[in-house]
Amino acid sequence: MRPLSTSRGCKRGGAYKSGMMHLLVLLALTLSCHCCPDRCLCSSQTVKCQNQDLDAIPSSFPTTTKIIFVTGNNISYINKDSFPIRLDMLTDLYLSGNELESVGAMVFENLPNLVRLDLSNNNIQAFSERALPVENTLQVLNLSRSFHNHSCMDAVLSVLQSGNLLMLKVLDLSNNDLVILPDDAFSSLSNLVNISLQNSTIISVLNGTLKVPPLRDLDLRDNSLRVLPTTTLAEFSLKPDLSLWLAGNPWRCDCFIEEMLLWLKNSTQVMDSQNLTCAxxxxLRHQPLLQVELSQLKCLGEMEGVLETSYVFLGLVLALIGVIFLLVLYLNRKGIKRWIYNIRDACRDHMEGYHYRYEINSDPRLANLSINSDV
Incomplete structure (x- = not known):
């Protein structure tokens, strides 16, 4: 009977040890899923890793995290390895001020329920079209002050036109070097209601650029707009609920702005119409557009600008010719000096001959000698 008892005891001991091992493994997994990353602060379901001079995204976030702040660091790129753990509860991700240069493919693949993404205040030069999953819930995208080169915007525009951001409602592209937006830049964003394009050096809004049915807020302040085309004004008029901000642009108050001026005086869509002034x-400089009369609009401004540009160009050409002339003189200085000396010697010999003849003609005795010598 004792051997049987010993066998049962061994089995019980083995089962106990096995259970303890499973418990320890579960405990380790639980701790690994709920621990706070190094150099970060965790409170409730928010993780903050701010101004810690990090060079990479922390690899372990609690699985219950809803909001992540990784801002003010030195993270030059993010890719699919930046978020290795699936975070189903994460809704807000803030990555501003990290000097980001590259956003790789599938970087947000493990963040399926992301609603707000902030990539502002970076220096993004490469943005993968596959950075976001095909099926995503993104509603707010902040790309303000992230693109300092117009050529880098092509990749971002491709993302916007991909058709994967069907739930996007708010888009911030302010303080970027946009210049000109393609006709269909926002055509795939069927739920977009708010666009900020403030201070983006935009020189023109093309027909069809803003064909977004639910659009309600459009910020075009502090750009380089001089006049809005009639077709663009017609698009705005088709959206009676649209609110516009247009102050801070160098409006050119000549005959070409007549249609816009009439629209502005009869529209209630421009929220800052009182702040629009002529440049x-x-x-008419600094005069409010609403106070400008149609009789004051002349077409001379265009010609004056052309003439001013022509004078500047002519001055530059003349200056260039002068520089080339001086350069030629400098390179041929020895030859020119020799040529001047030869002319001087020739002139001296010629003048000496004249001087000798003058002396002979002025003295009768020398004149007689000259006659006798001739005889």
Missing amino acids: SPEA
């Missing part, structure tokens, strides 16, 4: 011509 040219000089006679």
Whole structure:
């Protein structure tokens, strides 16, 4: 009977040890899923890794995290390895001010329920079209102050046109070097209601650029707009609920702005219409657009600008010719010096001959000698 008892005891001991091992493994997994990353602060379901001079995204976030702040660091790139753990509860991700240069493919693949993404204040030069999963829930995208080169915007525009951001409602592209937006830049964003394009050096809004049915807020302040085309004004008029901000642009108050001026005085869509002022011509500078009369709009401003540009160009050409002339003189200085000396010697010999003849003609005795010598 004792051997049987010993066998049962061994089995019980083995089962006990096995259970303890499973418990330890589960405990380790639980701790690994709920621990706070190094150099970060965790409170409730929010993780903050701010201004810690990090060079990479922390690899272990609690699986219950809803909001992550990784801002003010030195993270030059993010890729699919930046978020290795699936975070189903994460809704807000803030990655501003990290000097980001590259956003790789599938970087947000493990963040399926992301609603707000902030990539502002970076220096993004490469943005993969596959950075976001095909099926995503992103509603707010902040790309302000992230692209300092116009050529880098092509990849981002491709992402916007991909058709994967069907739930996007708010888009911030302010303080970027956009210049000109393609006709269909926002055509795939069927739920977009708010666009900020402030201070993006935009020189024109093309027809069809803003064909977004639910659009309600459009910020075009502090750009380089001089006049809005009639077709663009017609698009705005088709959206009676649209609110516009247009202040801070160098409006050119000449005959080409007549249609816009009439629209502005009869529209209630421009929220800052009182702050719109003329930048040219000089006679109307700083005058509010709403106070400009149609009789004051002249077409001379365009010609004056052309003439001014022509004079500047002519001055540059003349200056270039002068520089080339001086350069030629400098390179041929020895030959020119020799040529001047030869001319001087020739002139001296010639003048000495004249001087000798003058002396002979002025002295009768020398004149007689000259006659006798001739005889």
